[in-house]
Amino acid sequence: MASIPIPVRANPHPNLRPLNILRDLPHVADLIELCFASTMDSDGQRYVQDMRRAGRDESFLHWATKMAESTSLPLTGYVWEENSKVVGNASLVPFRYNGQRLYLIANVATHPDFRRRGIARALTERAIQHGLDHKASIWLHVREDNPGAVQLYSDLGFRERARRTNWKGYCDRALPIPKSDISIGGRAGRDWPRQQEWLHQTYPDALAWYGKWNFSPLRPGQWNMIYLFFVDMGIRQWSALKGDQLEAALAVIPSGREPNALWLAAGPGSSREAVLSLLLHARRTLNGYPHLTLEYPKGDFDEAIRAAGFAPLRTLLWMEYEGATSQA
Numbered sequence: 001m002a003s004i005p006i007p008v009r010a011n012p013h014p015n016l017r018p019l020n021i022l023r024d025l026p027h028v029a030d031l032i033e034l035c036f037a038s039t040m041d042s043d044g045q046r047y048v049q050d051m052r053r054a055g056r057d058e059s060f061l062h063w064a065t066k067m068a069e070s071t072s073l074p075l076t077g078y079v080w081e082e083n084s085k086v087v088g089n090a091s092l093v094p095f096r097y098n099g100q101r102l103y104l105i106a107n108v109a110t111h112p113d114f115r116r117r118g119i120a121r122a123l124t125e126r127a128i129q130h131g132l133d134h135k136a137s138i139w140l141h142v143r144e145d146n147p148g149a150v151q152l153y154s155d156l157g158f159r160e161r162a163r164r165t166n167w168k169g170y171c172d173r174a175l176p177i178p179k180s181d182i183s184i185g186g187r188a189g190r191d192w193p194r195q196q197e198w199l200h201q202t203y204p205d206a207l208a209w210y211g212k213w214n215f216s217p218l219r220p221g222q223w224n225m226i227y228l229f230f231v232d233m234g235i236r237q238w239s240a241l242k243g244d245q246l247e248a249a250l251a252v253i254p255s256g257r258e259p260n261a262l263w264l265a266a267g268p269g270s271s272r273e274a275v276l277s278l279l280l281h282a283r284r285t286l287n288g289y290p291h292l293t294l295e296y297p298k299g300d301f302d303e304a305i306r307a308a309g310f311a312p313l314r315t316l317l318w319m320e321y322e323g324a325t326s327q328a
Helices: 021-039 042-056 058-067 119-133 147-155 189-202 206-212 222-231 272-285 302-307
Strands: 016-018 076-082 085-097 101-109 137-143 158-169 181-186 236-242 245-252 261-266 291-299 313-319
Touching: 016 119, 021 042, 021 076, 021 101, 042 119, 042 302, 076 119, 085 119, 085 206, 101 119, 101 206, 119 147, 137 147, 137 245, 137 272, 147 158, 147 313, 158 206, 181 272, 189 245, 189 261, 236 272, 245 272, 272 291, 302 313
Parallel strands: 101 137, 261 291
Antiparallel strands: 016 076, 076 085, 085 101, 137 313, 158 291, 158 313, 181 236, 236 245, 245 261
């Protein structure tokens, strides 16, 4: 009896393959640096250096091959290869939050000589399929000033969930104090419930899987003060008051991840003058910091933040995959 041949499904993208940690990391680092050099901040430069260092560490590489799907590092992903050269990349960073698996698609890059060929789209589609195969939520963030990429991801089924700007400012104890009816003082315990409400609105649970924001050290109370005394966190926080009404609050929570980060709590009814006064106060008093950073939703107090001497580094759109449209 003659056997019936089973048709083999052709690979639509033979140049696309999974990331090989043992040999691809230095090449991917070179590609990321080439594609994003003009917009890369110090964290991005350190990330590229770490990737190159990891690519030379054999013990790390052997550990990474076993842990790629269980650690929040870009050890999983796909590359596009032409003539044995990596010219495209899409990383997948795994997270877990409240028992749910998530993937962040990151470092989507195509070598300038190979653009306009659908490589970024093919890599992103394969990364999406990887997430779906693992029954995970799929996210990415993209710079607001990259409309081509924003359109691509929208076409593929991603929908915007947040738009957030990263700001940077420098300390200066000589800053003048503007005349205002806003008074700045230490955060009183009675202000905590409103401050907490505003913080949860500004740093929402929908993004907590990535930010892992922990505001419990800001709670008032004797036991929390004793704990903070022993761990020596160096927390500072202030309230902006108009009369006896809380207008906004600002805190510094030193940590290894965000040692210079400011956490601004303000609501829809908060005044521009309150935000401006708080940020100027932080720049005058935090003299031991080389610089200060702030992440905040775009549009909310942009004018006040800029007037306080902070410069925008980038605005990122946070997008979640909802499913491809019929046109994608």
